Amino acid sequence: MILVFGGTTEGRKTVAELEEAGNPFFYSTKQGEQDIALLHGIPLCGAMPENDMIAFCRSHSIRLIIDAAHPFAAHLHHTIARVSRQLHLPVIRYERIYPPRNPAILWVADYDEAIRMLTDKNKTVKRVLSTCGVQSISRLQPLKQRGIRLWFRILPRQSSMALAYEQGACDEELCYYPSPSDAERSTTEDDMALFERLHPDVVLVKESGESGGFEDKTRAALSLGIRVMAIKRPVMPEGFLTVNGEHGLRRMVEHVLPEFYPLHSGLTTGTCATAAALAACFRLLKDECPTSVPVILPNEETIPVDVLYHNDGASVIKDSGDDPDVTNGLEIQASVIQTRGEQHENIIIKGGKGVGTITLPGFDSPVGESAINRVPREMIRDNILAHFPDAHLVVTISIPQGEEIARRTFNPRLGIVGGISVVGVSGIIKPFSKAGFLDSIKKCMQVAKASGCDRVVINSGAKSERFVKVYYPALPSQVFVEYGNYIGDTIRMASELHFPQVTLGVMLGKAVKLAAGNLDTHSKKSVMDKSFILDMLREAQCDDTVIRKAEHITLARELWKIVPESQLQRFAEVVIKYCASHCESLLPHGQLTILLIDEDGNIYHS
Template sequence: MILVFGGTTEGRKAIEVLEEAGKGYFYSTKTGEQEITLHHGQRIDGALDEEAMLAFCREHSIRLIVDAAHPFASQLHQTIEKVSVALDIPVIRYERIYPPRDESICWIDDYSQIPRDINSLLATTGVQSIAKLKPLEAEGIKVYYRILNRESSIALALKQGASNEQLCYYENPNDMPIKADAILLKESGISGGFVEKVEAAKAQGMRIIVLKRPDLPDTFTTVNGPYGLRRSVEKLLPEFYPLHSGLTTGTCATAAAVAQTLRLKKGETPDEVPVVLPNGETIKVAVGYGDDYAFCIKEAGDDPDVTDGLEIGAIVEDTLMIGKRDLIEIEGGIGVGVFTLPGFDYPPGEPAINKAPREMIVKNIMPLTNEHSPLNITIFVPQGEEIARRTFNPRLGIEGGISIIGVSGIVKPFSEEAFIDSIRKCMTVAKASGSERVVINSGGKSERFVKALYPTLPQQAFVEYGNYIGETLKIANEQDFKAVTLGVMLGKAVKLAAGNLDTHSRKSVMDKEFIKQMLDEAVCDIDISNITLAREIWEKLPKDKLSEFAKTIINHCADYCKPLLPNGQLTIMLIDDEGKVYQ
């Protein structure tokens, strides 16, 4: 069982990550005032001292603690550390993302270091800090306390000696109710509105004093985003998630580039390197080294990805700016495909490294170099050309190897997002081919049958939807296709006719009662009680009833599909096992 300490934005995010597992956990807050919805978790409220926490962890067999509490909850962090050591329970610290420290700001380690050469101070450090700031008033400094406008906060502020005249309130970080000589902030991170508070104070010409966040125990595993949290849970408590996540080829290429740049610039060869993902969080990625390159082994997790286990390498070289467009030039080496058709992020002739991975590489490499040291980075995949034959690449017009892709940097297991993204890319290429019609189908068999009906269409006009019929039609509408042909075989058709726009067996099953209803509509009196596969119906139907039954199914499918393509013409083709097409 997992115990989460939250009450923060990070706590809420931790809930979202853990809910994906569909398993139970505990969520603890000190005050119980945070509004949250738990589907699989159980909420507990109230402060836990060391003794109470030890007892709770023993009673509920806690095997992992997630500390997503406020960064300044030092006492809680220390208690968690003591309990984790005593019971040998690993701790994941869900930390915030912090901007670099601005040197123009006054940074302090504790309240005693607040400068005394000010007449007035606006303190935004919370009601618990009021008692610590009272000595300033004794020295003649006027102190105002900006707190949350809620009864519990006001009562606690007054109890600690603040007057009503000293209290001011805010609803968002930009509120600046009092203009004092200086403002006191906590280093609360991006999610705590720190950047906005600093900017608002600068706009008022106020001196900015910031209390540094306290150090965390070295024994904690630190993450600063949802992907890092999930991957850490998968590592420390593998059975919690039934399926594990992986890394995109873009993240692997970035990790390899970072490792080789560290080797080139600093002589370092760490086993893991930090990679900043597109969402701003940082994860650690394992790397290795060759003679003049670094590499990362593609990790697909439980996603059925043919690139799993591939070596993705990076060669990094100092270069001259002459003839170069950018400070960091990215090229494709052996095993990285080349775009040969329009419709991608880059024109034909460019290496098949998409925009998001290129941006990831540049963002991660920039801090390791400078404007006087331009770099040339070559990404290569030794087995890429061979593996590419088993991907969508040949159909997309990507030749010579795999593509380096990934929007989020992380692959979720059996990721619908990843598959739908590939559909979207195929649709983009189909549109760029100039075809006004796109033919969508479930796979190679159905495509072979419908392709014979459209001999003049380019290869790119045929797109596989797998099971995601609804999403594919929505994308076709987004791409403004004027004509769409949907080829479907009976197994998926009977699910689609019942309104299941995702026909995967995890989402929908064959509904015999509904099939019997459609048979009745087509005046087909056959017994289907013993069938296990929908295609068995073809063998049971009289030949003179085949067309009528097919028409009935198509009409039901159209009821759910046509609304998704309001501006285009939809043709639905039902295909039997012999390749005969009904429409």
């Protein structure tokens, strides 16, 4: 069993990752006030002193502890460390992502140093706003005794307000975040409005990381000319296995407790290429050959990737986990050479042997370029510049067996010749058989139902989900469910769970397949029916010029550029009409809303 200490955004993300395994785990919070839906997780509420924690771990056969608690919960962190040493339990610390320390901010070690600095006789501080939480109220009372006006920003929870009064705060000293949630407590606009109203001389903050809104608060204060004082985060105990994102968390759990997940995750070719390129840079520019390199993924978390070295650079052996991927086991190589900085870009990325070449339009790169998608290119460039900001390099990615393997993929049909593509959006492969994927969808739908919301929003993946979340900003995150390719099965689940309202967010590639009657849009099950697309264009009253251009498309998303802007809404309505004709019968007692999303996130509806 796994024991998680949460109550934070990181705790929420931990739950989301562990729920995918379908196995039970314990989720502990001090107050029990976090609004979170648990399907397989077992909630625990209340403080857990050291002896109680030891007894609990022994009696419930705990084999792994995940510390996803607030970074300033120092007492809890050290209790977990002592328990782990006594019971020989591994601890994964889900750490936050922290920006570099801004020299415009005054950094202090603790509250005592903050008080000394704020009451220095040379200071002219008269008004202080603390955003350090309700626990800071008693710690900062000496400032009030020195005649400094104090305000405390806290969560609008009954427990927080009661504790604030216990510590001596009065109503005029309290101001509140917009929401009682631990996530997305405020926006920069909220912060600026509060700071402008109070006009403090100093805003006191904790180094709470990106998920704690640290940059929003400090940016707002500094932009208004308000001084910022920040309390540095405590140092974590030694021996914790640190991750700073959900992908790294899953991979660490798979490593420490391999049986927890039925299927294990893997790395995309883009991540492998990035790691190989970064290792080649360490070798060339620093004469170092680390056995693993830290790769920053698109969601800004960092994971370690093992690397090898050869005469021309470095390489990574691709591990696809349990995903049935034909590229599993391939060697992804990278070589780098320095240039004189004469080229337009600092980092030039090229494809070598085994990397395909694009011969048809409709991809991230133009015809003639190597088939290295936009996200992997950005990953390679960003990771190199993070370590070598002044570097001017040409990076060549090669996959020796790529041309042979490409024959077993859809690349030839898509006009990519000479090898495979270097792809990946998240940087991580999550493996699912159809049965496993559908089971995962079902679990997510059940969690969405447990949220109490009347609407579930189903979407194909991270990109479409990002856009529909903007469309429904007030809905909780657990009602957004990915269907992958299984649109029909997911709508049937929504019907079985008696959702009165279902929104289907779909991008054009899947939409044209669905409009033609394909409820499973996987490329192995269905392909784009070009003649049907032409019929839909005619029904939308597009002229012959549009029809002729559409006859030569390789990917459906090219239609967004072919159809004139004045006719896009009408074309979208035709596509949505046919999609609805195949889906509405699957939801006989509910209302189905279909949103068609273009590549820029614009949303069309009927």
